[in-house]
Amino acid sequence: MSVDGLAAKSLLLVGYGNTSRRDDGAAAHILESLLLRLGMSPEVIGGDDDIEPGPGLKVLFLHQLAPELAELVAQYDTVVFIDAHVDGAGWAPLCWQPIEAAVEAGMVGHHLKPSVVVALAESLYGARPDAFMLSVLGHDFNFGEELSPETQTLAQEAVDRLVQVVHDHGRRPV
């Protein structure tokens, strides 16, 4: 058991995107704010460093998803992928949805989709973590490091959601 009597489940937060393409890097901003809310320094976000705010909780940021991530994903009960999406994807501006394992020819590239990473975790390592997508609508994908005002607002709502997720998993930073 862990905080507040909740059964502790391990939680992996994986943000990804290009921090030089404004809203495409929304996940980095979201994770930085989350770490601040958890009382940690966010200085290490921006590479692909692993950050462990507490036992059973890992946070990392990647430029893009690659096959070897499957091994790490397989070690967690829950995985949340954090990204931005474009208008027209059919998603709500702040989107939270489960991810089903899925692979298709033509989606196996340098950049993998979260569903493929989850599928690899299952097929290679026999693990079936609960996987979710948390995504904010991007408004500006031009060169630059700041978020657009609209996406910045959504990013703060995403942080609120992640704080709740961390709490729901019985995780608290030490």
Add this chain to the structure above:
Amino acid sequence: MGQKITIDPVTRVEGHARVTIQLDDSNQVSQTYLHIDQFRGFEKFSEGRMFFEMPSITPRICGICPVSHHLASAKACDVVAGVEPPRPATLLRQMLHMGQIVQSHALHFFHLASPDLLFGFDADPAIRNVAGLVQVNPDLALKAIRLRKYGQEVIRHLSGRKIHMNWAVPGGVSAPLSEASRDAILGDVEEMIGIAQAGISVAKEWLGANQDVVQRFANFPSMYMGMTNQGALELYDGPVRLIDAQGNQVVEFDGADYLDYVQERTEDWTYLKFPYYKAMGWPEGVYRVAPLARLNIADHITTPLANEELKSFKALAEGPVQATLYYHYARLIEALYGLEQIQVLCHDEDILSEDIRNTRTHITGHGVGVIEAPRGTLWHDYHTDENGVITRVNLIVATGNNNWAMSNAVDMVAKEFVKGSDVTEGMLNRVEAAIRAYDPCLSCSTHAVGQMPLIVEVTDANGERLERFVRN
């Protein structure tokens, strides 16, 4: 009335690309175009920054080959700063580069190329993917991930990060290699060499058994360009050599003088320019780069196992090996070389030295860095003011150097395999495979959800759309 088929964007390729297949009035392919729609803005984005920031800015161009940009940038900055790195720093940079070669080539072969090779171009897309690979050969799939991860770990041991490092700096590197990291790198390298050799076996077996496809699939003569070091395969530093389609040396030049030898042609249907050998003009001066080119140029490889494979590669043809699908074989030979070279570097007496940076600098105002990235020759060219503020940047990226080759390969494959306007999955996959063989990386792009569907459009000669369907 002629028709036009557009594949938009190409799957399993970084960034945004479209393929337009133009049919003539008799429904035969008349011309195929590869369009790169993503505008590269990093040059403008970099202006006004201090030159020493560039090695940490430019890796963000790409999540797959950040090390190549990092090192090409650092080499350019060495020149801007008028400073020569000490030998240990050069060795460490070379090792970082080998880690990059290993991880990038492993990713491409096992996760992009092998589904086509193991299942065939016409296989059901439901199995022609990495999950299918896991089902039929889980051991190979796990080894593939281990090899990719090993390359990433080499990079992390040296630079502290797997991507977006801030380690190579003007005049050297910012941190030495620890003995523990050196031992960790050495501890796994023999196993990784075995994995690379297993990959080579898979490639050779398929290429040998499918010669009819290999010889029909974008098999064309061209010139080849790449670095050498006194005839040996070289990926980090050395003169750039150009050979003709018969294997004769055309020219060898200092990479810093590239503007005297390389010119870029623009077309109004693509943002990506077409580099060519200036003295011969367009289109006679076109060339290919990357693994196939480098092995065609090299007389030998300095490490024994890779050199033995090079002999097998050279035995495939009287002169240069021309068939596009041999890029897959060449890529794995380079991965093997990278692993052997890591061993060599680990045993160098200077590899643990802390003499890693020369800090005496004077701003020269201009510097060119050139390196052989996994996807080919990569140039970074910086101009600064007297204070080191970037005033102008020119990048010739590795993928750009193969722009003509990819376009030509796509055109040849479409003409060979696409018959009529009733385009099948297998036909489309062959066209895409022609591009994937060059492992292009167009990823100054974003990767936000919703940006990468595959759209095929059939239009008439006037651009009016006749049919459109989406493949995800």
